[in-house]
Amino acid sequence: KAEAEARHRLFVMQIVQPGLAGLMDGSVSTLAPLFAAAFATHNQHHEAFLIGLAASVGAGISMGFAEALSDDGKLTGRGHPLIRGVVCGVMTAVGGIGHTLPFLIPSFYTATTIAVIVVILELAAISYVRNKYMDTPLLQATFQIFVGGLLVFLAGIAVGSS
Numbered sequence: 636k637a638e639a640e641a642r643h644r645l646f647v648m649q650i651v652q653p654g655l656a657g658l659m660d661g662s663v664s665t666l667a668p669l670f671a672a673a674f675a676t677h678n679q680h681h682e683a684f685l686i687g688l689a690a691s692v693g694a695g696i697s698m699g700f701a702e703a704l705s706d707d708g709k710l711t712g713r714g715h716p717l718i719r720g721v722v723c724g725v726m727t728a729v730g731g732i733g734h735t736l737p738f739l740i741p742s743f744y745t746a747t748t749i750a751v752i753v754v755i756l757e758l759a760a761i762s763y764v765r766n767k768y769m770d771t772p773l774l775q776a777t778f779q780i781f782v783g784g785l786l787v788f789l790a791g792i793a794v795g796s797s
Contacts, residue, residue, distance in 0.1 A: 649714030651768045653702050653723035655761065660698050661730025662757040663784050665690040667791035669735055669750070674795030677743050684738035691731025699724020733757055751788075758784045 669687035676682045703720025706713055713719065734757065737749035758780045765776040 645712075645714055647768055648712065649719055650722055651764065652713075653719040654726040655764050655769070656702070657695070657698050657723040657726030657728075658730040658757070658764075659761055659780070661691060661694055661727035662733070662754065662761065663730075663787050664694055665731035665735065666754065666784065666787045667794065669731075669738070670747075670788060670791030671795035673738060673743070673747060673750075674792050680738045680741060680743055680746050683746075684735060687731065687735030687738060691728050691735055694731055695724045695728030698727040730757060754784065754788065 665687060668690045669683060672686040673680070673683040699720045702723035703716040705716075706719075707716050708714050708719075734750040734753040737746045737753060740746040740749065759777070762773065762777040762780050765771040765780070766773040769776075771779075
């Protein structure tokens with residue numbers, strides 16, 4: 636039993652936590668530049684897509700390095716830094732690319748609507764993972780994630796509309 640608990644703890648510390656941090660960062664931090672670009676360019680959906688893609692890939696690289704270099708795992712027991720860095724970096728990029736892909740659609744309103752739906756699904760997934768693996772009450776996790784996402788989303792729209 637102790638061995639199973641240790642494996643579960645390592646899985647949470649080495650995979651879930653860095654993956655969750657990456658998904659949260661990728662899903663939320665890329666909102667502002669993507670939606671600012673979308674609202675600033677309106678019918679130039681391709682530019683919004685490129686900015687969202689660059690933000691997603693750049694954030695993935697940055698978060699991957701930050702996670703891998705922040706802790707070698709020896710003192711904290713968080714596991715191998717390379718694994719944590721790769722998980723965090725990939726999940727950061729995935730979190731940003733999810734709501735960037737709709738901007739390949741030529742219609743600004745269709746692309747924006749689908750991107751907003753994808754963001755809602757991303758935030759719901761983050762809330763679910765926080766509830767399941769981090770023991771955060773679902774309502775609390777949902778409220779925290781959606782408030783943060785909404786603030787960043789509105790900031791992007793405000794900047795892009797000015």
